[in-house]
Amino acid sequence: MTKWYMLSGKENDVAVSSKVSLARNLRDHVFTNRLSTEEKDQIADEVSAVIFEQLPEKFVLTHMNTLSRYAAISLAERDLVSPEFVSVQEGRSFLTTPDESLSLMICEEDHVKIQALLPGLELTRSYELADRLDTILDEALGFSFDNKLGYLTQCPTNIGTAMRGSVVLQLPAMRILGRIRHLSNTVSRLGLVLTGAYGEGDSPIGSLYLLSNQVTLGISEEAALGNLDSIALSIIEQEREARKELMENLQFQDMLWRSCGTLKSARVMSFQEFMEALSVVKIGIAAGEFDLPMNTVNELIFAMQPATLNTEAGEDLSRQERDALRAEKVRAVFADVQQ
Amino acid sequence: MLCQNCGRNEATTHIKRIVDGESSELHLCSGCAQHLGYAGMFSGFGSNIGTLLSRFFPETAMLPETEEERCPGCGATFDEIVRSGAMGCAECYDVFYDRLKPSLSRIHGRATHVGKTSATRDDRMERRAELRRLEEERNAAVQAEEYEKAAVLRDRIRELRGETK
Ligand SMILES: [Zn+2]
Ligand SMILES: [Zn+2]
Numbered sequence: 439m440t441k442w443y444m445l446s447g448k449e450n451d452v453a454v455s456s457k458v459s460l461a462r463n464l465r466d467h468v469f470t471n472r473l474s475t476e477e478k479d480q481i482a483d484e485v486s487a488v489i490f491e492q493l494p495e496k497f498v499l500t501h502m503n504t505l506s507r508y509a510a511i512s513l514a515e516r517d518l519v520s521p522e523f524v525s526v527q528e529g530r531s532f533l534t535t536p537d538e539s540l541s542l543m544i545c546e547e548d549h550v551k552i553q554a555l556l557p558g559l560e561l562t563r564s565y566e567l568a569d570r571l572d573t574i575l576d577e578a579l580g581f582s583f584d585n586k587l588g589y590l591t592q593c594p595t596n597i598g599t600a601m602r603g604s605v606v607l608q609l610p611a612m613r614i615l616g617r618i619r620h621l622s623n624t625v626s627r628l629g630l631v632l633t634g635a636y637g638e639g640d641s642p643i644g645s646l647y648l649l650s651n652q653v654t655l656g657i658s659e660e661a662a663l664g665n666l667d668s669i670a671l672s673i674i675e676q677e678r679e680a681r682k683e684l685m686e687n688l689q690f691q692d693m694l695w696r697s698c699g700t701l702k703s704a705r706v707m708s709f710q711e712f713m714e715a716l717s718v719v720k721i722g723i724a725a726g727e728f729d730l731p732m733n734t735v736n737e738l739i740f741a742m743q744p745a746t747l748n749t750e751a752g753e754d755l756s757r758q759e760r761d762a763l764r765a766e767k768v769r770a771v772f773a774d775v776q777q
Numbered sequence: 778m779l780c781q782n783c784g785r786n787e788a789t790t791h792i793k794r795i796v797d798g799e800s801s802e803l804h805l806c807s808g809c810a811q812h813l814g815y816a817g818m819f820s821g822f823g824s825n826i827g828t829l830l831s832r833f834f835p836e837t838a839m840l841p842e843t844e845e846e847r848c849p850g851c852g853a854t855f856d857e858i859v860r861s862g863a864m865g866c867a868e869c870y871d872v873f874y875d876r877l878k879p880s881l882s883r884i885h886g887r888a889t890h891v892g893k894t895s896a897t898r899d900d901r902m903e904r905r906a907e908l909r910r911l912e913e914e915r916n917a918a919v920q921a922e923e924y925e926k927a928a929v930l931r932d933r934i935r936e937l938r939g940e941t942k
Contacts, residue, residue, distance in 0.1 A: 463867060465867065465897075467866075468850065468851040468865055468866040469851070469863060469864055469865055469866050469867075471861060471863040471865070472851055472853070472865050472866070508798065511795055511798060511799070511800060514795045514800075515795055515798075520793070521792075521793040521794050521795045521800060522793045524795075524800060525793050525800055569893070572893075573896065576895055576896050576897060577896055577897065580895070580897040581895050581897070582867035583894065583895035583897075584867075584870065584871075584890070584906075585890065585894070585903070585906075586889045586890055586906075587870060587889075587890055588890030588892070589895070590864075590867040590870055591864075592863045592864055593862065593863060593864070594864060594870075594877065594880065594881060594884070595884055597870075597881075597885070597890075598885070598888070598890050598891075598892070599890075599892045599893065601892075633813065634813070636795075636796075654885075655885040655886075655888045655889070655890060656885065656886065656888025656889060656890070656891055657888075657891060657892070658891045658892035658893075659892045659893055660892070661891075708797075709797065710797075743798070744797050744798030745795075745798040745799075748798060760798075
């Protein structure tokens with residue numbers, strides 16, 4: 439089955455994916471923190487009944503407690519569910535289309551979290567997908583809503599549109615040139631937040647950053663996403679400029695070719711090592727130095743994740759076997775890249 | 778617990794993360810959370826509920842509990858909401874509105890909702906909001922010794938409550 443992340447998206451030399459999430463609560467139930475496991479499963483039944491009946495797409499319902507640990511974590515690695523959602527599997531359910539572009543987390547923080555995920559910079563289309571699903575569920579089940587406060591959420595910080603839009607941006611050149619700190623200060627003044635997408639602390643794995651909107655009350659979905667989209671575009675331009683600068687630099691050229699060598703020839707490769715090399719090589723691909731489709735490269739970001747490899751190749755794969763398998767798969771993709 | 782980033786300050790922000798195929802938790806002090814981009818009031822959106830608990834209600838948490846008013850929708854007291862950082866149900870917003878107000882306006886400013894509206898309406902919530910408005914008006918009328926106006930308002934309140942005149 440083709441997944442959304444295997445397809446080509448707009449501005450995908452820098453923008454990896456776009457996501458729009460809507461948090462909603464059913465009017466006839468108390469919030470998630472006061473529900474028993476049985477009541478949570480009942481909500482999953484109510485929601486999935488409407489979805490199976492009224493949506494043209496074939497959705498699949500999964501009770502999280504039926505998934506192995508790796509299968510659950512793999513969902514989080516591919517950005518389909520939050521790390522918080524997999525921290526407890528009991529009482530939580532997940533609905534998705536086969537291509538995983540449209541999905542619902544049931545009983546995470548709120549009763550329902552509708553999510554639409556697309557490759558590249560595609561916020562408007564993501565919102566349309568999420569919005570259509572939201573309207574159908576609202577008409578059938580009724581969401582908690584107040585004229586002044588908007589959609590009512592378990593945490594008072596999310597009221598209003600209860601919408602979060604986010605774009606995953608790969609910014610290796612800006613990071614190498616030390617421009618991230620300044621960038622993140624700038625976007626926070628514009629009501630957005632920039633965080634590392636994977637890994638911890640100051641240097642996110644593979645220079646992947648998540649840019650998202652903060653304000654949910656007093657700004658419409660359209661305005662919030664328009665703002666996010668235009669700031670994302672401006673960051674994409676800045677990254678492209680930074681990449682051009684780097685390509686002129688001999689030290690970077692050396693780093694680029696060495697990274698390409700790693701991807702072409704390593705026999706054992708950790709996820710982190712893979713991502714660091716990939717983020718550098720991507721600059722060369724964008725500059726036309728190496729011939730490889732950008733969506734093939736972006737797909738690897740999801741497919742080479744640790745728990746995702748384990749889920750695909752066998753649960754009892756040891757760490758070293760996993761790193762060897764990753765190296766093998768990556769070599770296959772980069773085999774024909776001219777050195 | 779000390780902050781994992783600077784190793785100096787007490788960690789107050791706890792963020793669930795996936796690292797190397799495993800679930801893990803990142804513990805940060807508020808300074809580092811700010812600097813790493815996790816301090817945004819909305820970064821709690823599903824990913825780090827724990828962060829917001831103390832941050833949302835600092836001033837209201839200090840208020841002494843005067844009466845044990847419970848939300849008719851879920852049974853929560855305001856104190857329980859403050860301690861858990863989570864509203865009990867949609868009705869809590871209405872029942873505890875006055876006490877939530879300082880925190881709401883600190884976070885959201887004076888904003889009111891703009892954007893998509895629910896197609897289905899919750900009459901219960903709307904009636905309650907209307908009642909609150911009428912009661913305020915009636916109190917103002919009594920204060921201003923406009924007793925005729927107050928009587929009219931009282932009748933409308935009774936009517937809305939479903940009481941007979
Ligand atoms: Zn710190
Ligand atoms: Zn309640």
